[in-house]
Amino acid sequence: MSTTTVRPSTASIRPRATRKPAASGRKWLFTALAGVVALIVNVPLLNAALVSFKPDGEIAKNPLAPPASPTLDHYANVLYASGYDFPRFFLNSALIAIGTVLVVLVIAIPATYAIVRLGFGGRWIISSASGLRLLPAIFFVVPFFILFSTLGLQDTIQGLIAANAFLNLPLAIILLSSALGDIPQEIEEAAAVDGASIYRTLGSIVLPLLAPTVVAVAVLVFIFSWNDYLFALVLSTSNATPVTLGAANFITSTGIRWGDISAASVLSTLPPLLFAVFAQRYLVSGLSSGAVKG
Amino acid sequence: MPHTVERAKTIAAERHKRTFAATVLSLPLILFAAVFVLYPLASGALTAFQSSTLLDQSNELNGIDNFVSLFRSDGFAKAAGFTVGFSAIVVALEMVLGFALALVMNRAFPGKKLFFTLLLLPIMIAPALLGVMFRLLLNGDIGALPTLLESVGLSVSLFSPDSVVPLLVVLDVLQWTPFTFLIIYAGLQSLPKELLEASAMDGAGYFRSLFSVVVPVLKPVLFAAFFLRAIDAIRTFDVIYVLTAGGPGTTTTTLSIFIYKTAFEAGDFGKAAAAALVVLLCLIPFVPFIVRRISSTGMEARR
Numbered sequence: 001m002s003t004t005t006v007r008p009s010t011a012s013i014r015p016r017a018t019r020k021p022a023a024s025g026r027k028w029l030f031t032a033l034a035g036v037v038a039l040i041v042n043v044p045l046l047n048a049a050l051v052s053f054k055p056d057g058e059i060a061k062n063p064l065a066p067p068a069s070p071t072l073d074h075y076a077n078v079l080y081a082s083g084y085d086f087p088r089f090f091l092n093s094a095l096i097a098i099g100t101v102l103v104v105l106v107i108a109i110p111a112t113y114a115i116v117r118l119g120f121g122g123r124w125i126i127s128s129a130s131g132l133r134l135l136p137a138i139f140f141v142v143p144f145f146i147l148f149s150t151l152g153l154q155d156t157i158q159g160l161i162a163a164n165a166f167l168n169l170p171l172a173i174i175l176l177s178s179a180l181g182d183i184p185q186e187i188e189e190a191a192a193v194d195g196a197s198i199y200r201t202l203g204s205i206v207l208p209l210l211a212p213t214v215v216a217v218a219v220l221v222f223i224f225s226w227n228d229y230l231f232a233l234v235l236s237t238s239n240a241t242p243v244t245l246g247a248a249n250f251i252t253s254t255g256i257r258w259g260d261i262s263a264a265s266v267l268s269t270l271p272p273l274l275f276a277v278f279a280q281r282y283l284v285s286g287l288s289s290g291a292v293k294g
Numbered sequence: 295m296p297h298t299v300e301r302a303k304t305i306a307a308e309r310h311k312r313t314f315a316a317t318v319l320s321l322p323l324i325l326f327a328a329v330f331v332l333y334p335l336a337s338g339a340l341t342a343f344q345s346s347t348l349l350d351q352s353n354e355l356n357g358i359d360n361f362v363s364l365f366r367s368d369g370f371a372k373a374a375g376f377t378v379g380f381s382a383i384v385v386a387l388e389m390v391l392g393f394a395l396a397l398v399m400n401r402a403f404p405g406k407k408l409f410f411t412l413l414l415l416p417i418m419i420a421p422a423l424l425g426v427m428f429r430l431l432l433n434g435d436i437g438a439l440p441t442l443l444e445s446v447g448l449s450v451s452l453f454s455p456d457s458v459v460p461l462l463v464v465l466d467v468l469q470w471t472p473f474t475f476l477i478i479y480a481g482l483q484s485l486p487k488e489l490l491e492a493s494a495m496d497g498a499g500y501f502r503s504l505f506s507v508v509v510p511v512l513k514p515v516l517f518a519a520f521f522l523r524a525i526d527a528i529r530t531f532d533v534i535y536v537l538t539a540g541g542p543g544t545t546t547t548t549l550s551i552f553i554y555k556t557a558f559e560a561g562d563f564g565k566a567a568a569a570a571l572v573v574l575l576c577l578i579p580f581v582p583f584i585v586r587r588i589s590s591t592g593m594e595a596r597r
Contacts, residue, residue: 064442
């Protein structure tokens with residue numbers, strides 16, 4: 001990872017005076033240590049991945065062994081077999097996550113510019129955004145349920161997009177405002193002198209400079225919306241059910257189809273994981289700067 | 295002086311234009327916040343004083359009845375106790391382990407990039423999906439862990455009242471230690487090298503310079519990691535709900551699960567809103583303090 005945030009370290013805690021060439025063998029000790037911890041924290045995912053490739057007979061017989069005769073049947077079942085709504089759950093999750101990202105960016109970018117540069121509302125908006133971020137979502141569950149029934153947003157994709165936008169807007173405003181604060185204002189003033197309107201300045205000067213933070217926000221919001229469970233549980237019944245709820249439903253409704261459940265849970269985890277890996281350098285700076293996660 | 299008047303006019307027009315633009319640009323946020331933040335906050339607070347249920351949102355005011363019944367039932371106190379105890383234990387463990395891991399990862403060694411990526415994966419997995427994966431891993435018949443334990447002669451019933459709490463602690467630590475690690479690691483990376491060189495020059499050993507140099511300098515970052523985890527631990531819902539649904543009995547009912555069940559299983563919206571309001575009022579005093587802590591360290595950790 002070549003990022004401004006997390007540079008491969010040359011300065012370790014160990015004082016330089018005591019670091020001898022003999023330490024090169026010890027390097028591998030740290031490799032082993034990091035490897036073991038990385039393995040342990042990923043055991044549930046690894047286990048699910050292994051089970052998802054095992055034929056049904058093997059799953060029950062020897063839970064500890066890797067698949068002897070790997071199969072893709074469970075993935076085929078989950079994706080194609082009738083009776084499973086999984087593809088729809090997956091599509092719902094994608095629509096909700098992408099929709100939330102768009103709504104959050106469209107609302108947060110201009111508003112943050114107005115707050116930070118044009119003095120709209122003052123600092124208290126940023127503070128209350130940070131505060132709102134810290135309050136438990138559960139407080140809003142009953143009011144949202146009542147509100148959504150009134151607005152006809154129950155069990156709709158739009159409804160879950162609104163709920164997730166509500167959860168993620170504070171994070172977006174916090175991250176964008178701190179990034180905007182780092183951009184020298186003189187650039188915008190120069191543009192204004194050249195006759196660019198405020199909207200033009202925002203669109204063609206500020207936005208490109210903000211791009212890395214916008215990417216960080218987009219990735220984080222995508223992951224958090226994809227991972228939402230509580231609002232989905234309360235605000236969706238069948239039409240708008242996302243994978244977090246759908247994959248958990250497999251357990252109670254179909255009871256013992258462990259292979260299919262594994263395949264479903266692995267598939268459901270892939271989009272945020274892939275996003276996280278590919279956008280890691282943006283993500284790490286996003287997570288550790290605003291330091292506010294879902 | 296016509297010039298000055300002209301200038302004053304342009305400045306006024308300019309200011310007017312800026313105010314107008316600010317309003318236009320903030321309009322979507324204002325509308326959204328009015329409908330999805332302010333209104334729910336107000337209606338939630340109101341519901342706490344109404345006899346409202348899942349089936350009949352009659353909106354009849356009933357004074358403090360909801361709060362009385364909330365504090366009379368022992369479910370709320372138990373859930374609060376469990377939530378606070380659970381959070382205290384997991385956060386303490388995650389801080390210590392996250393710090394240790396950050397120290398390990400703060401060195402250069404072969405394969406570091408790969409392991410860094412792998413270490414962060416658990417944070418990205420939906421807690422609800424992780425719950426599903428844990429059900430698979432821990433299942434009494436086909437789970438790898440019970441099978442492993444049996445093969446070494448241990449037969450533990452993982453979800454029994456005695457072992458379920460330690461089990462959930464371990465699972466939370468597995469998922470969120472990577473988070474405290476990430477925050478503390480970012481902090482370690484921003485430590486000025488000179489600091490350590492100076493302490494080495496003074497002849498300080500590893501642990502000595504760790505505790506008298508690194509920890510004090512890192513204090514704001516450690517606080518940030520601590521508060522962020524504490525807040526999230528207190529609102530824990532997904533993994534526990536998927537794994538135990540708050541059971542057996544009410545052994546693992548967190549405040550979030552209690553409020554959810556009160557609203558959507560017992561159907562008592564008024565009481566659930568009252569419970570949410572009490573939790574909110576308990577948390578609010580901490581908010582400005584935490585916001586200040588985090589906003590002062592967040593910037594530092596980013597460098």
